[in-house]
Amino acid sequence: MSRECQPCTGCCDGWVRMEVYGHEVAPGKPCRFSTGAGCAIYEERPADPCKNFICGWRMEDSPYPEWMRPDRAKVLIIPGVRAWQGRPVDLAVPVGRRIPGRALDWLKRYATEQARPLIYTEQVLTPEGYAVDQQAIGYGPPDFQEEIRRLAETGAKLW
Numbered sequence: 111m112s113r114e115c116q117p118c119t120g121c122c123d124g125w126v127r128m129e130v131y132g133h134e135v136a137p138g139k140p141c142r143f144s145t146g147a148g149c150a151i152y153e154e155r156p157a158d159p160c161k162n163f164i165c166g167w168r169m170e171d172s173p174y175p176e177w178m179r180p181d182r183a184k185v186l187i188i189p190g191v192r193a194w195q196g197r198p199v200d201l202a203v204p205v206g207r208r209i210p211g212r213a214l215d216w217l218k219r220y221a222t223e224q225a226r227p228l229i230y231t232e233q234v235l236t237p238e239g240y241a242v243d244q245q246a247i248g249y250g251p252p253d254f255q256e257e258i259r260r261l262a263e264t265g266a267k268l269w
């Protein structure tokens with residue numbers, strides 16, 4: 111693989127909820143092993159969720175540009191999370207509350223050019239803090255957008 115995770119901590123800093131060695135990772139609660147500039151236990155990190163997860167930026171033959179490293183561009187991409195009318199659908203999750211405009215514009219252009227519908231999410235902030243579920247938005251053909259809106263309303267699993 112041509113790209114390495116270190117020093118990225120895009121998926122370690124709490125914007126993706128998970129558990130690492132029994133410790134909760136959630137917004138405001140980064141993984142206790144994240145230094146903010148890498149993983150303090152990189153060689154000993156658990157297989158699940160750490161070693162087994164490879165984001166779109168890091169994957170072999172990644173189409174995502176260098177500047178879109180998740181901790182820098184503030185977006186984590188997971189390609190092909192589902193299919194829609196025979197096309198792969200990509201998922202983009204913010205590393206933060208929302209995906210910054212430059213990255214989201216790039217992803218929308220890519221979705222259009224490659225005919226790969228996109229689901230992107232935003233963190234939902236409530237008076238009690240960040241909600242467990244993020245808001246999911248569909249980008250692509252109108253029928254796709256409508257389907258994602260409908261599925262999101264019913265609480266269906268989108269990926």
Ligand code: SF4
Pocket residue numbers: 114115116118119120121122163164165166167168180181186
């Ligand atoms: S977001 Fe991607 S590059 Fe960054 S640590 Fe996670 S898997 Fe590695």
Ligand code: SF4
Pocket residue numbers: 121122130141142143144145148149150151152155156160
């Ligand atoms: S153990 Fe390391 S790779 Fe896994 S989430 Fe924590 S900082 Fe990231």
